[in-house]
Amino acid sequence: MATAKEIVSFKDVAKIYRGRAAVTDVNITIKEGEFVCFIGTSGSGKTTTMRMINRMLEPTKGTIIFKGKNIKKYDPVKLRRTIGYVIQNNGLMPHMTIKDNITLVPKLLKWSQEKMDQKARELIKLAELPENYLDMFPAELSGGQQQRIGVVRALAADQDIILMDEPFGALDPITRDNLQDLVKHLQETLGKTIVFVTHDMDEALKLATHIVILDGGKVIQDDTPDNILQHPANNFVKNLLGEERLLQAQQDTLSVGDIMSKNPAHITLGKSLSEAIWEMSRHHVDSLLVTDDSKKLKGYIDLETINDHYAKDLSVSDIYANNLIKVRANSYLRDTSERILKQGYKYVPVVDSDNTLIGIVTRASLVNVVFDAIWGKDELENPEDANLPASITEGSEKA
Amino acid sequence: MANQPLWNQLVFYFTHNGMYLLEQFGRHFLISFYGVLLAAIVGIPLGIYMANHFHLGDFIISIANVIQTVPSLAMLSIIMLWLGLGVNTVIVTIFLYSLLPILKNTYTGMKNVDPNTIDSAKGMGMTPFQMLYMVKLPLAMSVIMSGIRTAMVVAIGNTAIGAFVGAGGLGDLIIRGTNATDGAPLILAGALPTAIMAIVTDLVIGLLQKHFEPTGYYKTEE
Ligand SMILES: Nc1ncnc2c1ncn2[C@@H]1O[C@H](COP(=O)(O)OP(=O)(O)OP(=O)(O)O)[C@@H](O)[C@H]1O
Ligand SMILES: [Mg+2]
Numbered sequence: 001m002a003t004a005k006e007i008v009s010f011k012d013v014a015k016i017y018r019g020r021a022a023v024t025d026v027n028i029t030i031k032e033g034e035f036v037c038f039i040g041t042s043g044s045g046k047t048t049t050m051r052m053i054n055r056m057l058e059p060t061k062g063t064i065i066f067k068g069k070n071i072k073k074y075d076p077v078k079l080r081r082t083i084g085y086v087i088q089n090n091g092l093m094p095h096m097t098i099k100d101n102i103t104l105v106p107k108l109l110k111w112s113q114e115k116m117d118q119k120a121r122e123l124i125k126l127a128e129l130p131e132n133y134l135d136m137f138p139a140e141l142s143g144g145q146q147q148r149i150g151v152v153r154a155l156a157a158d159q160d161i162i163l164m165d166e167p168f169g170a171l172d173p174i175t176r177d178n179l180q181d182l183v184k185h186l187q188e189t190l191g192k193t194i195v196f197v198t199h200d201m202d203e204a205l206k207l208a209t210h211i212v213i214l215d216g217g218k219v220i221q222d223d224t225p226d227n228i229l230q231h232p233a234n235n236f237v238k239n240l241l242g243e244e245r246l247l248q249a250q251q252d253t254l255s256v257g258d259i260m261s262k263n264p265a266h267i268t269l270g271k272s273l274s275e276a277i278w279e280m281s282r283h284h285v286d287s288l289l290v291t292d293d294s295k296k297l298k299g300y301i302d303l304e305t306i307n308d309h310y311a312k313d314l315s316v317s318d319i320y321a322n323n324l325i326k327v328r329a330n331s332y333l334r335d336t337s338e339r340i341l342k343q344g345y346k347y348v349p350v351v352d353s354d355n356t357l358i359g360i361v362t363r364a365s366l367v368n369v370v371f372d373a374i375w376g377k378d379e380l381e382n383p384e385d386a387n388l389p390a391s392i393t394e395g396s397e398k399a
Numbered sequence: 400m401a402n403q404p405l406w407n408q409l410v411f412y413f414t415h416n417g418m419y420l421l422e423q424f425g426r427h428f429l430i431s432f433y434g435v436l437l438a439a440i441v442g443i444p445l446g447i448y449m450a451n452h453f454h455l456g457d458f459i460i461s462i463a464n465v466i467q468t469v470p471s472l473a474m475l476s477i478i479m480l481w482l483g484l485g486v487n488t489v490i491v492t493i494f495l496y497s498l499l500p501i502l503k504n505t506y507t508g509m510k511n512v513d514p515n516t517i518d519s520a521k522g523m524g525m526t527p528f529q530m531l532y533m534v535k536l537p538l539a540m541s542v543i544m545s546g547i548r549t550a551m552v553v554a555i556g557n558t559a560i561g562a563f564v565g566a567g568g569l570g571d572l573i574i575r576g577t578n579a580t581d582g583a584p585l586i587l588a589g590a591l592p593t594a595i596m597a598i599v600t601d602l603v604i605g606l607l608q609k610h611f612e613p614t615g616y617y618k619t620e621e
Contacts, residue, residue: 056522081524091519095537105523163522 004031006065007161007193008053013062015048022048023217026062030195030210032160035187037204038197039240040214046197049214050163053195054083081105084154084162084192088169090146092138098124098149099134105157123152128182144175151183161193168203180207201240205229213237226253251369256336257329259369260350260359266291269298269317273306276316289349289357290320297349297357300324326351329358337366408584409591416588420572424592427568430486430561431554434493435501438550442498443543446505447531456506463499471496471557479564489561496557497550504546508539540611548604555597559589569593 006029013026023045030036038046051057052064055076064071071079085091092101100107102123103116111119120134127148138146147167154162164183168176184207187194198204204211205225213221213228213236221233229249232238238246265283267276269292279288280303287302299322309319326349327336340348340363350359413420449456469477474492482488512535520534536543562570572589576582 054522056518077524077526079524080522085519085522087515087519087522089515091515091522093516093520093534094513104520108524108529 004033006030007032007067008195009065010049010052011063011065013049013052013059013064015045015052015057016060021217023214026219028212028219028222030193032193033187033191034210035184035194035208036196036210036212037208038195038212038214039199039201039204040220041199044214045217046199046214047165048217049212050165050195050197053161053163054080054085056080081108081157082159082161084159086147086150086154086162086164086167088166090138090143091150092146092153094138096137097134098136098138098141101138101149102134102153102156104153105159109157119156123156124149126155126186127152144171144179147171147179148182151179151186155186155190155192160191161195163195165197166199167196169198169200176203183207201242201245205245213240252332252334254333254369255329256327256331256333256350256361257359259333259365260329260361261365262359264289264349264357264360266357267301267316268293269315269320271316272312273310273314273316273319274312276301276306277303289360290316291357295357296355297326297351298322300349324349327361328353333366333369336361337369340366405583405587409587412584412588420588420592423567423569423571423589424596427555427558427570427593428596430489430566430568431493431551431558434490434558435497435547435550435554437490437494438497438501439547441494442501442546443505446502446543447509447535449502449506450509460499460503460506463502466495467499471560472563475560475564484565486561486566488564489558489566492561493554493557497547497554500546500549500553501543502546504549505539505543508542508546509535511542512538537611541608544604544608544611548601548608551600551604552597555593555600559593569596 009029010026014024015022016024026049028036028049038049040046048057052059053066053071055071055074066074066079092098093104096104099117099120102120103111106116106119121131124131124134127145129145129148133141133145138149141149150167151164154164167183168179171179180203183194183196186192187207194207196204196207208225211221211223211225211228212219213233215236221228221237223231226249228237229241229245230253232241232246241249265279265285266289267279269290271279276288280286286304287300289300290298292298299320301316301320305319305321325339325345329350329352336348339345340361345363347360347362349357350361352358445459449459466474471492474495475488478488478491478495482491516534516538517530520530525533558566558568559570559573562568562574569589569592573586573593576585576587576589579585
């Protein structure tokens with residue numbers, strides 16, 4: 001209950017201007033602590049939807065519940081003082097100092113001067129700007145610095161929900177990136193709920209925990225970023241996301257089981273070393289995975305070790321190595337590929353939940369996936385290649 | 400060289416009638432000031448109201464425009480028919496002439512406040528009244544001041560004409576000078592202070608206007 005309380009919910013909300021609907025059939029629920037992005041093309045109704053939350057606009061139809069109460073029951077002026085509000089183009093008061101700007105809502109709430117001064121110092125720190133900026137005027141700050149003030153100002157009266165309408169639209173990419181980090185930080189560390197309007201998908205995917213996609217005044221999809229990437233509702237959403245991101249997402253959720261080779265060369269514990277050598281040559285590899293009779297993974301054995309310890313009466317169980325890493329078939333490839341590619345493992349055996357060997361992921365099959373991601377997904381379904389990797393094959397050729 | 404005796408006569412007049420001159424100077428200024436003040440009291444709220452109900456804006460401003468086109472002497476005469484001779488007639492005339500610049504500038508000043516600023520002020524929870532005195536008026540103030548400045552300079556000139564209906568002021572000296580056979584020094588004694596008053600008023604209000612400049616740069620230098 002405490003973790004996911006609803007803070008705002010739209011119920012069949014519509015806003016109609018002189019017979020023309022700006023938004024219709026909006027049903028959205030925003031939970032406390034969420035970072036919600038409204039995204040869509042220009043004119044899709046993002047701003048309209050957002051501005052109904054602080055009663056800057058009144059819905060023509062439907063109801064909006066804010067903290068368990070119909071929004072119409074609140075005095076609009078008092079309501080707005082509890083909701084942070086950040087707009088794109090410098091909503092700062094040009095005739096007020098930065099300090100007066102920051103403490104504007106506290107002033108409306110008639111805080112003591114002392115408390116306001118303290119708040120101003122606290123927030124300028126949060127904005128990562130020096131304290132002497134408090135006495136400057138907005139025109140003396142850069143656009144990015146002004147918007148930093150705009151963002152922290154929305155927190156001055158401890159508002160727990162903040163509305164932002166394309167707040168970083170006018171900033172250069174680097175400044176925008178920094179400010180995105182700032183709001184994300186605020187949302188995560190201070191537990192603020194943020195409703196953020198944008199038309200930049202990268203921004204939405206970077207920040208949001210919940211994305212609402214609007215088109216033509218209707219909600220097209222309302223879900224977590226992951227779910228939207230995995231299951232785009234229609235072609236509009238697919239276009240909005242773009243081919244590249246979809247492919248990336250697909251790769252991100254590919255599991256180890258999806259790309260592993262299913263028949264790794266292996267040998268059981270009880271076999272003799274000569275049988276092991278024969279098995280290696282049959283598969284053109286220089287090492288074998290070792291399992292027990294019920295196919296539980298025990299370790300591996302390689303040609304070098306056999307060479308060093310060769311004796312007719314030894315069996316695999318006497319000299320195999322058991323210090324190998326393995327992965328579960330259902331773990332994500334994105335977590336595994338790092339390990340394999342960066343740390344230089346030639347292969348990683350794949351096991352199921354009770355340690356039964358069911359496959360192997362090799363560098364070669366990973367490289368295939370990476371290439372697919374770069375060149376297109378046409379050949380994504382192909383890694384039904386050799387049982388053991390090329391690198392191992394090479395080794396056996398040398399031997 | 401003909402100026403030399405005139406200049407001497409002028410200095411003579413100033414030194415011997417200094418008190419009287421000062422009295423007329425003050426009277427002149429106050430007549431202008433009251434007229435403009437009255438116009439500000441009416442014009443600023445009306446301008447604010449017009450800015451909020453902007454369909455009225457053009458209508459009221461066109462009325463004020465028509466008033467402005469009536470020559471000041473004619474206006475004085477018309478009002479004299481109603482209020483008779485005396486200072487009130489002049490104040491009402493000045494009021495009517497000042498109304499347009501003040502009204503127009505208040506209206507424009509209010510209209511020109513950045514809608515983003517207003518939107519964000521409203522979104523932060525200002526009441527309409529707080530919005531007016533904390534945001535709109537301070538931001539429109541410099542434009543309103545420039546309207547008052549224009550009105551004041553015009554008013555100082557018109558007050559001089561007001562002497563025709565017996566209101567007194569520096570215009571009095573000018574009229575007496577035109578009636579006298581050798582009245583040049585008298586005319587100058589009236590006209591010169593009038594001009595100086597207009598220039599100084601213009602400068603002072605200009606400074607005030609700068610002070611209200613919304614960017615805030617000027618305040619940091621204080
Ligand atoms: N005051 C208004 N009167 C009439 N129509 C309006 C008004 N405000 C918005 N609309 C219409 O409502 C629709 C949605 O507008 P809205 O501002 O919510 O779009 P948006 O998604 O925020 O677009 P943008 O990305 O351009 O800001 C648009 O078609 C717009 O023309
Ligand atoms: Mg918008």
